[in-house]
Amino acid sequence: MSKLVVFSEGLEIGSEARFLLQGLVFRGQTVLGVAFKTKPIAKLLCLTERLVRDAIRELVEAGLLVTQKQADKVGRPGEEYVASQYLLDLLAKTGRSAVAHQDPILYLFNEPDIYAKGPLSEADTGYEKAARKQIRSDGRPAAPGACGRLGASTRVLLAALLTFADQCGVVTGVGEAKLRAMTGLSPVALKHQVKRLVSLGFVRIHVPGVSHGFFRGAKVPSTYYLNLDHPQLGGQRIRRAVLVYAESGPSRYARLTNGLAPDVAGALLNLGPFALDVLYHKLARYTSHLLSLTWGEPGEKYGVVPGSLAGMIGRELEQLKVGKPGQSEAGYYWPGVLEHFFEVAFEWAEHLKKRLNGIAWQGYKPQLVRLIPAPEPKENGDILRIVTLILYPAPENQHSCIVYKDVRGGFIREFDSEADLHVRNRYEFGLLTK
Structure with a gap:
């Protein structure tokens, strides 16, 4: 290569x-x-x-x-x-x-005809004209970034994120300083290009990291969920499966705090929505870890998996401290929080396996599973909690996208691919965000 x-x-x-x-x-x-x-x-x-x-x-x-x-x-x-x-x-x-996702990275640097086509472009009657391949007066093709093509700065950032993405497109542990050093983008330009990648659907969800102002003595980097099957990344065959699961369940804040002592739960909630969202997506990653190793198996088959999860939680959460008025500069660790995250991840994984094994792709054993929690619904009417599972690799010779509404009068619907979902539903499911 x-x-x-x-x-x-x-x-x-x-x-x-x-x-x-x-x-x-x-x-x-x-x-x-x-x-x-x-x-x-x-x-x-x-x-x-x-x-x-x-x-x-x-x-x-x-x-x-x-x-x-x-x-x-x-x-x-x-x-x-x-x-x-x-x-x-x-x-x-x-x-x-030795880089990850080398084919789409090569494509980003070699193919001029990658268009800045957002998810809603098909409904835009002016898009077809803007995206048409055009020739300059001197006979040369228009440059990337012109005529609706993806610009150089956007490509460089996307390629940088691809080097860190796992096979389901999740990027964790990469701070803004590292991305700036890798891409040559200023802090303002980096934020602008991240928003652009989100608006174009290359990044499904961006979960901004938090600084020392939330957790004393520790920064938490952003999390990026990339769409590796984006049609503008080379038209490769679908490599991942999508399973959307909707049910009546607890809110993300309730899932984070139920079972904790009142003072600890209060300290957690006082961090505010930005820090809580970061912690919830960490919880989703811990649950994904269990699902990846035990999909299709009963809970008693976990073996050494709990040890690996406990190590992951310990490495990431032991460093996070919250200050309290009148306490020392050292802050304090939340009593029982590490054990709580372990228990909640285990319960969530077992619940999803119970509800989904046997429903989706009989006998299918993915190598990797990643959860994408959808945005919280507005507090009105019947509230459904939605989580999307990205599974790698996609099952052979089967539909690669399933939507399962697990309530009375619910349904299961199968699609050839995620692209067959209506754009409005993709936003609802957290596969796209604004």
């Missing part, structure tokens, strides 16, 4: 320069092995000459490219560029090619 040097955190270059650099690297000796000029590279990569010119200047200043004059030409000598020894040394490093 081609090398991926674009995410080297020591590179002092912006996102567009990183995009150009990776495009050059993917083409290997056909480009980097010889001197090249701005205009041919712009045409080859379907970029504007201005973007290429500005990006090349950054790469030269960073020592990744070297400028040389065309001394044999008559008149004003032109400029050509060659790979520097610094860049060649980066390419020679081992392990650079």
Whole structure:
């Protein structure tokens, strides 16, 4: 596979320069092995000459490219560029090619015709005209970012997230500082590009992390749920199954606090919605861990699984402290919270297995299961709690999307794929957010 040097955190270059650099690297000796000029590279990569010119200047200043004059030409000598020894040394490093989801990453850097097509674009009568492939007056295709194409900065961030995503598209433990270092985006630009990825459906849900202001002495990074089967990621075959489960159940805050001592539950609730949502998605991940290891098996078959879950909870939650008026600077750990999260994750996993095993895909054993809790419903009328399970790999020769409404008068409906769900339902199920 081609090398991926674009995410080297020591590179002092912006996102567009990183995009150009990776495009050059993917083409290997056909480009980097010889001197090249701005205009041919712009045409080859379907970029504007201005973007290429500005990006090349950054790469030269960073020592990744070297400028040389065309001394044999008559008149004003032109400029050509060659790979520097610094860049060649980066390419020679081992392990650079070992990245996750390499096919969609390669696609992001190689395919100009990836459109910034949001989930609601099909209902937009103006989209078809905007997305039509257009040719510039000089005969070259319009650059990515033009005519509705996905821009370079957006692609670089999505590729960075893909390097950390598991097979169900969940990204955890990656802070904003690391993403900025990998992509060259400023804090403001990073937030803007995350919102753009959410609006286009590449990121299903973004759960913002929380700072020291919520948990004393510890930051919690954001969680990103990516849609790895997005149609603009290369038209690959569906690799994941989707199981939407709706039931009458406790709210997320009730699930987090039921069973805790009143003072501990109060301390938890006083953290506010941002911190509570972070903790709820952690609880969903712990439940996913149990489901991944025991799907299709009864509870007594857990074996050593409880130990692995306890270790996961301990590593993540023992560091979180909450201050109290009059207490020491050290803060305090919530009594019983670690054990509580273990018990709730176990109960939730067993409940889902009881309700869903035998309903969906008889005999199917996924390698990985990830829960995506849907947004909380408004407090009116009959309240359904919805959680979507993303399962990898998708079962062979079966429908890959099931919706199960588990109430009196409920239903089970099967679809060939998630794409067959109405857009409104995908938002309702938490598969898309705004």
